[in-house]
Amino acid sequence: MAEIVIKNLRKDFGDFNAVKSSSFTIEDGEFFMLLGPSGCGKTTTLRMIAGLELPTSGEIYLDGEEVSQRPASERDIAMVFQMFALYPHMNVRKNISYPLVNQGWAKPKVKQKVEEIAQILDITDILEKPVGGLSGGDRQRVALGRAIVRDPKAFMMDEPLGALDAEFRERMAEELRALHDRMNATTVYVTHDQLEAMQMGDKIVVMNHGVIEQFGVPQDIYDWPATMFVASFIGSPAMNFLRFEGEVTPQTTAIQMDGAKVSVPHQHGAASGKLVLGVRPEHVSLSDAAPYRARVLASEYLGTTQIITLDTGHGQIKARAPASDVARMDEQVGLTFNPRTVTIFDESTGRAIISEANKEVLGHV
Amino acid sequence: MSEIELSNITKRFGKVTAIDDVTMAVPDGAFVVLLGPTGAGKTTTLRLISGLEDPDVGEIRFDGRVVNRETPAQRDVAMVFQQYSLYPHMTVRDNLAFPLRSPILKTPEDEIARKVQAVADVLHIPHKLDNKATELSGGEMQRVSIGRALVRDPAIYLMDEPLSSLDAKLRADLRIELKRIHADIGATLLYVTHDQIEAMTMASHVGVLDEGKLAQFGTPREIYENPVNLYVAGRLGQPRINTLPANLFPGIPNDAVTIGLRPENIKQGEGQPAEVMRVEHLGDQTRLHLKLNGHDVITLAEVHTPLGEGDTIKIAPDNPLFFAANGQRV
Numbered sequence: 001m002a003e004i005v006i007k008n009l010r011k012d013f014g015d016f017n018a019v020k021s022s023s024f025t026i027e028d029g030e031f032f033m034l035l036g037p038s039g040c041g042k043t044t045t046l047r048m049i050a051g052l053e054l055p056t057s058g059e060i061y062l063d064g065e066e067v068s069q070r071p072a073s074e075r076d077i078a079m080v081f082q083m084f085a086l087y088p089h090m091n092v093r094k095n096i097s098y099p100l101v102n103q104g105w106a107k108p109k110v111k112q113k114v115e116e117i118a119q120i121l122d123i124t125d126i127l128e129k130p131v132g133g134l135s136g137g138d139r140q141r142v143a144l145g146r147a148i149v150r151d152p153k154a155f156m157m158d159e160p161l162g163a164l165d166a167e168f169r170e171r172m173a174e175e176l177r178a179l180h181d182r183m184n185a186t187t188v189y190v191t192h193d194q195l196e197a198m199q200m201g202d203k204i205v206v207m208n209h210g211v212i213e214q215f216g217v218p219q220d221i222y223d224w225p226a227t228m229f230v231a232s233f234i235g236s237p238a239m240n241f242l243r244f245e246g247e248v249t250p251q252t253t254a255i256q257m258d259g260a261k262v263s264v265p266h267q268h269g270a271a272s273g274k275l276v277l278g279v280r281p282e283h284v285s286l287s288d289a290a291p292y293r294a295r296v297l298a299s300e301y302l303g304t305t306q307i308i309t310l311d312t313g314h315g316q317i318k319a320r321a322p323a324s325d326v327a328r329m330d331e332q333v334g335l336t337f338n339p340r341t342v343t344i345f346d347e348s349t350g351r352a353i354i355s356e357a358n359k360e361v362l363g364h365v
Numbered sequence: 366m367s368e369i370e371l372s373n374i375t376k377r378f379g380k381v382t383a384i385d386d387v388t389m390a391v392p393d394g395a396f397v398v399l400l401g402p403t404g405a406g407k408t409t410t411l412r413l414i415s416g417l418e419d420p421d422v423g424e425i426r427f428d429g430r431v432v433n434r435e436t437p438a439q440r441d442v443a444m445v446f447q448q449y450s451l452y453p454h455m456t457v458r459d460n461l462a463f464p465l466r467s468p469i470l471k472t473p474e475d476e477i478a479r480k481v482q483a484v485a486d487v488l489h490i491p492h493k494l495d496n497k498a499t500e501l502s503g504g505e506m507q508r509v510s511i512g513r514a515l516v517r518d519p520a521i522y523l524m525d526e527p528l529s530s531l532d533a534k535l536r537a538d539l540r541i542e543l544k545r546i547h548a549d550i551g552a553t554l555l556y557v558t559h560d561q562i563e564a565m566t567m568a569s570h571v572g573v574l575d576e577g578k579l580a581q582f583g584t585p586r587e588i589y590e591n592p593v594n595l596y597v598a599g600r601l602g603q604p605r606i607n608t609l610p611a612n613l614f615p616g617i618p619n620d621a622v623t624i625g626l627r628p629e630n631i632k633q634g635e636g637q638p639a640e641v642m643r644v645e646h647l648g649d650q651t652r653l654h655l656k657l658n659g660h661d662v663i664t665l666a667e668v669h670t671p672l673g674e675g676d677t678i679k680i681a682p683d684n685p686l687f688f689a690a691n692g693q694r695v
Contacts, residue, residue, distance in 0.1 A: 166560060167402070174654075181643070198647045219669070222648030235648050236533065282649045298541050300566035303589045303602050304629050307566075309541060320649065 001186045002063040002153040003028045004049060009058035009068075011044050018044045020210045021058070026154075026203075029184045031177065033201035035191055037233070041210040042190045043158055049188060050156045051075045062153055078152035080160055086131045086142055093127040096145040103150070117145050120182055136168060137175055144179060154186040161196065173199055194234045198222065206230050216361065222280075224358035225343060228350045231278050237307060239278045240317035241345075247272035248344055248353055255344075258313045260291035263339035265357035274347040277314075281307065283338035284319035286327065290334030299327045310335065366553040367428040367520040368393040369414060374423035376409055383409045384420070385577035391521065391570075393428075396547050396554045398564040400600055401574035407557040410574070411523045414555065415442045427520050438469065443514035447526040449506040451498040451513075458494040461485065461512050470517075484512045487546055504535040515546065524556045528563065540566055561601050565589070573597050595692040598625050604652055604663045606686075613637070613658055614682055621687035621695045628665040629683075636681025641672050655680065 004026040011019040019041040026032045034042040047053040049060060051072030060068040067075050086095050093114060100110045118124045121141045126134065131142060147155060161169045161176075177200045180187055191197055197204050198218045206213045206221065206229075214226040225231035231239040244257055252267040255277065262277065286308070294310040294317070301323060308319045308327045312335070319335070327333070344353045354362055369391040376384040384406045391397045399407045412418040414425060416437035425432050432440050443464075451460050461481045465472040472480075485491040488508040493501060498509065507527060514522055528536045544567050547554055558564060564571050565585045573580045573588060573596075581588060581597045592598035598606050611621040614637070639657040644666070651670055655662040657680065664680070666672060687695040 177643070195647065199645055217646075219646035219648065219651075222646070237537065238534075280649065298544065300540070300544075301585055302562070302565055304627070 001028055001184065003061075004154060004186065004188070005059075005061040006045075006049070007059040007061070009045065009048060009060065010056045011041070011048060011053060012056045018210055019048070019055075022205075022207075022212050024205055024212065024215050026186060026188060029186055030202045031180050031187045031189065031200055033189050033191060033197040033204045034207065035194060035197040035201075035204050035233075036207035037192055039209075040207040042192075042205075042207050045207070046156050046158060046188055046190050049154075050077050050079055052079075076150075076153045078147035078150060078155050080143060080147050080155060080157045086139060086146070088132060091128055091130050092123065092134075092142050092145075095131060095142055096127075096149055099146060099150050113149060114145075117149050121145050121179065136164075136172065140172055140176065141179065144176075144183075148183060148185060152185075154188060157187065157189045159191055160189075162191075162193075169196075170199075176200065195236065198234070206233060208233075220361045223341070224352070224361040225278070226352055226362050228276065228278070228345050228347075231343065231345070231352075235280060237281050237318045237320075239280050239343075240284065242277040242279070242312065242314035242317065243347065244275055244277065244314060245273065246275050248275060257292060260293075262292060262337060262342075264342045264344060265340060265355040267344065267353055267355045268359060269353040269355070271344075271346040271348075271353055276345040276347050277337075278343040278345055278352075279317075279337045280341060281318045281320040283341040284310075284317065285336050285338070286319065286321060286325065286333045287336045288334055290336045292335045294333055294335050296327045296329055296331045296333060298329070366393055366518075366551065369521055369553065369555070370424075370426040370429075371410075371414070372424045372426070374410075374413060374420045374425065376406075376413060376418060376420050383577050384413065386423075387577070387579045389572055389579055389582055391553060391555055393553055394551050396544070396556065396567055396569045397572060398556045398558060398568035398570070399572045399574055400558060400561065400564040402559055404576075405574040406577040407559075407574055408525055409577075411444070411525055411555065411557055414440075414521070415444055415523055416440050441517075441520045443517050443519040443522050445511050445514045445522070445524040445527045447529055449503075449510040449530075451506055451509055453497070453499045456495050456497055457485075457490065457501070457509055460498055460509055461494075461516055464513055464517050480516045484515045487515065487549070488512050488542070504531055504539070507531060507539070511543070515550070520553070522552055522554045524554065526558050526560075527556075529558070529560065536563075543567060561603070565601060573600055592625075592686065593694055595623060595625065595688045598686060598688075602627055604628060604665070607631075607662045607664075608688075609657070609660050609662070611687060613660070618687050618695050620689050622690045623688040623692075624682060625686035625688060626662070626664075626682055627686075628663070630685045631662070631664045632681045632683040633664070633666075633678055636679045638677050639680050641674055641676045641678065643674060644670065644672060653678075 007023050009022045034045055036042045048055050055068050059066050096114050097110050118127055123141050161172050173196055201218055204218055204221055205215045208229050214221050214230045222234055246255055248267045249270050250268055254261050254263045294312040297311050298309040300307045304323055305320050306323045308321055310317050371387055371389045374384055374387045401407050413420055458481055462477050465477045485494055490508055528539055568585055571585050571588045572582045575596050581593045589601045607626040609624050611617045611624040639655040641653055642656050643654040645652040651666045651668050653664050653666045689695050
């Protein structure tokens with residue numbers, strides 16, 4: 001398995017610029033997520049790493065070796081498309097053996113290798129079974145087995161779980177991650193599903209319009225988004241945006257909203273004009289005495305928690321509260337925001353203003 | 366709007382029993398969600414109520430009137446399907462007006478105009494009324510499909526996974542909208558889904574179907590907090606309920622074979638040692654994947670927990686659910 005280093009990678013299709021100067025490093029053995037909406041360039045990036053597209057400019061290093069202009073066959077990377085695409089007329093053993101037989105391996109060597117893989121994936125007992133009758137989980141293991149049997153440098157996966165219903169998808173995601181932990185294969189995984197990315201990834205690259213918006217570990221990206229796009233794309237419900245006119249200076253520790261003072265992390269940057277206060281739903285609390293007022297529009301029961309939709313002077317926002325809290329429709333309530341978790345964005349650039357709270361994560365940007 | 370009752374309904378397709386002796390009442394003005402995986406009998410139930418299928422056994426009543434022999438038109442139900450089926454050559458206005466122009470209804474044109482406008486306002490699409498149906502986004506098309514049901518005043522609205530083809534953000538918006546529409550017009554609504562979030566957030570009552578049988582019927586809170594069996598307990602809750610052999614823990618009831626632990630039923634810091642296999646940061650919550658005596662347990666931790674892979678924590682049940690060998694609650 002290998003480390004993958006991407007430097008200033010760019011891809012144009014005619015006049016259309018699909019990927020703009022991307023740089024990031026995928027460490028050996030990492031489960032790495034390329035996340036973004038459709039058309040953001042994530043699949044193009046994956047295909048360039050695999051060698052299915054050649055970049056317009058930039059470099060790709062596989063274990064230190066520059067491979068950006070080499071064809072896929074010379075890169076030793078395994079693509080896993082739809083998890084469940086297996087050869088239906090072959091049994092499990094033949095499905096996994098196929099890539100080796102195709103490369104002209106001797107039979108005893110193939111047998112030994114397949115059995116070794118089967119042991120890692122815990123499918124020794126189904127090797128002689130036809131793939132037709134297998135459960136979804138077993139099919140996933142066989143598909144992975146067929147990909148890993150060649151000892152590739154890395155796995156590329158393009159929305160492998162996209163077609164599954166929610167409950168089954170979550171089980172498959174858990175199992176895929178557990179299998180990864182056993183194989184320790186460098187894996188690059190494309191998805192538009194932020195929860196899947198958070199759940200499985202060691203690191204996430206968030207892309208939009210061909211640009212990398214943020215790169216880091218899931219919790220950092222969730223807590224300290226670099227841009228308004230990341231803040232709204234990650235998390236469900238998304239981060240609340242309260243738009244206001246004002247000014248932030250390197251002395252700011254509170255802002256005025258509707259005459260109420262709202263504490264914020266000590267700001268390091270400066271901006272003025274159209275600003276946005278970003279706060280996650282779980283950091284909004286209902287408190288009768290708080291001066292910042294809102295009206296309850298709806299509450300949605302979710303078992304342990306509930307989502308309360310509120311109308312404020314700065315638009316609709318959502319709060320996540322314990323299911324036991326009582327929020328009556330049309331009731332006037334006070335709101336408090338956990339001040340340590342708030343991010344202020346400059347709306348003209350869409351970027352987060354650096355503060356005492358997010359400088360560790362965003363300071364180097 | 367009407368109260369709908371099913372009594373002892375059975376429906377077979379060849380050798381398969383799709384609906385097995387289901388008795389259920391949809392009270393007037395209720396928002397009932399039928400929840401179950403593929404093949405549980407959700408859609409068949411809708412089709413039986415609408416009159417698209419006939420039951421082999423049992424009675425269907427609308428406000429006390431037996432409708433088994435009535436055609437779908439006579440029953441006067443409005444259906445919304447998963448795939449929006451609009452007339453592509455017509456404008457949004459004409460699509461919405463279409464059901465009202467039915468020769469049976471004979472609605473005057475000024476009344477049609479008024480109703481179409483009212484529904485367009487409710488669905489936030491008044492500015493799209495003169496667009497062709499094909500010029501709409503997926504979410505707008507599905508709103509028009511729902512609107513085409515809403516212009517009528519049927520005995521009941523029947524909806525078959527109307528949101529499942531939409532993206533997550535739009536689904537969340539339309540969930541709240543459907544609930545608001547239901548509250549505004551006081552409609553009786555039967556809604557089929559396999560999405561537990563939709564069931565929990567919108568329903569006044571949830572019916573959980575298991576292989577054609579009605580396993581439980583109650584409010585979302587009852588279904589979540591007081592499930593009658595293991596199957597129902599597993600339908601609601603994220604992360605899903607942990608089910609473990611009851612004898613892993615001391616002090617359990619005599620006939621309990623399985624213990625069901627939702628994350629809020631797991632106390633940390635006392636009890637038995639469990640190894641942390643993986644810490645999953647989902648942003649708003651952090652999940653701990655634990656191994657307890659060889660069994661997988663998933664629970665929640667503080668978002669910024671210092672725990673990591675290989676650590677050991679103690680866990681104990683806190684007000685858990687117990688189930689007998691046959692899966693029924695003890």
